[in-house]
Amino acid sequence: MHEPAAIVLSPADNVAVTRRNVRAGEVLTMEGDEAVACSDVPLGHKIARRFIPSGAEVVKYGMAIGSATANVQPGEWVHLHNLKSNYISTHTRDARARS
Amino acid sequence: MIIGDGYLRADGRKGIRNVVAVVYLVECAHHVARRVVDRADDPDVHLLGFPGCYPNDYALRMMKALATHPNVGGAVLVSLGCEGFDREGLSASIVASGRPVETVVIQEAGGTRSGIDSALQAVRRVQAEMRVLEMRVPMHMSELSIGTICGGSDGTSGIAANPAVGRAFDRLIDAGATCIFEETGEMIGCEGAMGIRAANAQVAEAIRISIENAENYYRAMGYGSFSPGNAEGGLSTLEEKSAGAYVKSGSRPIDGVIRPTQQPDLPGLYLLDVVPAEPPRFGFPNISDNAEIVELMSCGAHLTLFTTGRGSVVGSAIAPVIKITGNPETYAKMRDDMDVDAGRIMLGEATLDDLGTELFDLVLAVARGGQTKSEALGHREFILGYKSIEAVGPACHPRGNR
Numbered sequence: 001m002h003e004p005a006a007i008v009l010s011p012a013d014n015v016a017v018t019r020r021n022v023r024a025g026e027v028l029t030m031e032g033d034e035a036v037a038c039s040d041v042p043l044g045h046k047i048a049r050r051f052i053p054s055g056a057e058v059v060k061y062g063m064a065i066g067s068a069t070a071n072v073q074p075g076e077w078v079h080l081h082n083l084k085s086n087y088i089s090t091h092t093r094d095a096r097a098r099s
Numbered sequence: 100m101i102i103g104d105g106y107l108r109a110d111g112r113k114g115i116r117n118v119v120a121v122v123y124l125v126e127c128a129h130h131v132a133r134r135v136v137d138r139a140d141d142p143d144v145h146l147l148g149f150p151g152c153y154p155n156d157y158a159l160r161m162m163k164a165l166a167t168h169p170n171v172g173g174a175v176l177v178s179l180g181c182e183g184f185d186r187e188g189l190s191a192s193i194v195a196s197g198r199p200v201e202t203v204v205i206q207e208a209g210g211t212r213s214g215i216d217s218a219l220q221a222v223r224r225v226q227a228e229m230r231v232l233e234m235r236v237p238m239h240m241s242e243l244s245i246g247t248i249c250g251g252s253d254g255t256s257g258i259a260a261n262p263a264v265g266r267a268f269d270r271l272i273d274a275g276a277t278c279i280f281e282e283t284g285e286m287i288g289c290e291g292a293m294g295i296r297a298a299n300a301q302v303a304e305a306i307r308i309s310i311e312n313a314e315n316y317y318r319a320m321g322y323g324s325f326s327p328g329n330a331e332g333g334l335s336t337l338e339e340k341s342a343g344a345y346v347k348s349g350s351r352p353i354d355g356v357i358r359p360t361q362q363p364d365l366p367g368l369y370l371l372d373v374v375p376a377e378p379p380r381f382g383f384p385n386i387s388d389n390a391e392i393v394e395l396m397s398c399g400a401h402l403t404l405f406t407t408g409r410g411s412v413v414g415s416a417i418a419p420v421i422k423i424t425g426n427p428e429t430y431a432k433m434r435d436d437m438d439v440d441a442g443r444i445m446l447g448e449a450t451l452d453d454l455g456t457e458l459f460d461l462v463l464a465v466a467r468g469g470q471t472k473s474e475a476l477g478h479r480e481f482i483l484g485y486k487s488i489e490a491v492g493p494a495c496h497p498r499g500n501r
Contacts, residue, residue, distance in 0.1 A: 003446070003447035007258070009258060017254055017258055017333075018254070018333075019445045019446070019447075020445075042333065043254070043255065043333070043426070043427075043428065043445075044253045044254020044255045044332055044333035044408065044426065045254055045333035046254070046333065046335070060339060060342065061257065061342045061343070061346075063288070063289075063292070063338070063342045064288075064338070065288075065335070065336050065338050065339035065342060066335060066336040066338060066339065078335065079330070079333070079335050080330055080335055083335045083336060084336065085323070085335075085336035085337050085338060086288075086336075086338065087287050087288055087314060087323065087336070087337050087338050088287070088314070088317055088318055088322070088323035088325075088337050089323075090323070090325055090330060090335065090336055090337065
């Protein structure tokens with residue numbers, strides 16, 4: 001069975017979730033959107049399906065999961081470096097809280 | 100639907116295990132109680148306890164609920180002697196539930212050695228009485244309560260293991276069971292979606308208030324319920340983790356919002372609100388996953404479905420824990436600890452409905468006495484700390500009118 005490397009959980013989502021480790025340069029098909037992975041992205045992480053302007057909501061499960069802190073290009077890894085919570089900021093092991 | 104034979108208790112409830120609880124009432128009695136459990140060398144003798152010396156209403160209420168949990172057949176209380184815990188009150192409520200209970204006070208018994216010997220003899224006497232009292236009777240699905248929790252979540256949790264539990268919850272509720280999900284601090288951001296599923300307007304308002312309260316509480320603490328491992332696993336924000344956690348609740352109406360030690364009167368789906376409705380006094384609402392499992396048990400959960408992407412190894416005293424991972428790499432590395440491989444969903448080898456059915460069947464098998472992986476490995480974790488929370492808050496409405 002051929003399964004896409006990244007899946008779109010809800011039609012309104014602007015990110016897809018990787019179902020396996022994705023390599024930089026891989027062409028990803030995400031429910032009609034096509035993009036090239038800008039970097040390696042590990043299993044379970046998020047890749048932008050389309051352009052997300054800085055300040056716009058990042059949508060997964062059809063729900064806002066935070067706001068982009070930079071312009072995000074299609075195929076770009078979406079994580080702590082370009083996404084922040086609209087509720088309580090995220091704490092990481094190196095103690096640099098992102099807000 | 101009859102699921103098998105349960106242990107009938109004098110209070111009419113039925114258990115799926117028949118455990119002796121050895122309970123230390125202050126950290127100073129922990130060593131003696133642990134030695135008693137070690138020397139009893141019996142998989143059905145479990146260690147519970149509360150470390151604090153100062154009394155706490157919540158801890159007393161929790162311990163009363165846990166020592167009279169349907170899976171518990173009898174108890175031995177181990178007291179140092181000078182601590183603040185109301186051991187007479189705890190003992191009286193165990194007696195009132197029709198269970199055998201004995202109390203050993205270390206200072207009266209003559210110290211560590213004689214305390215261990217006395218408490219071990221007490222365990223033997225309680226076990227003998229439990230054998231006399233034992234009654235196995237058919238147990239119905241409507242008498243079974245299942246909790247769910249996620250721990251060590253990653254990017255797979257919300258799309259594989261958690262929705263699989265949601266499918267299982269739907270099936271269990273349709274078959275007449277009670278299902279409980281938590282915790283409000285891990286549902287921040289889902290208040291809108293949850294309100295739509297509330298069984299009535301009162302429940303919708305209770306949900307809204309409990310989530311708003313949780314957000315205020317965690318904001319005051321300075322951290323949300325989000326660990327570094329969550330981020331390494333691909334989760335970026337609290338509300339993203341919440342959305343993934345929330346799908347464990349399935350799709351049925353939410354019948355009520357309950358608080359720790361509150362046991363729903365009727366089957367259905369309940370949200371457990373574990374966050375104090377006041378500024379922080381005793382710290383984080385739950386310091387680790389087992390504190391949440393213990394609160395689910397205090398609401399009557401016979402067993403817990405635990406989803407973990409990163410790979411938690413814990414089990415629990417009193418009530419079995421079924422562990423499910425949606426991460427194929429975690430399953431490959433930790434298969435001895437994982438009961439269910441939901442990573443097959445990620446690989447396209449199974450559907451959510453396949454896993455929902457597998458989980459439903461596994462819940463029944465465990466309720467009938469089948470061992471979980473964590474039980475077989477000897478996991479019997481237990482943790483109870485200080486908290487200040489109303490037993491039934493004004494915003495908590497057990498099932499109103501559907």
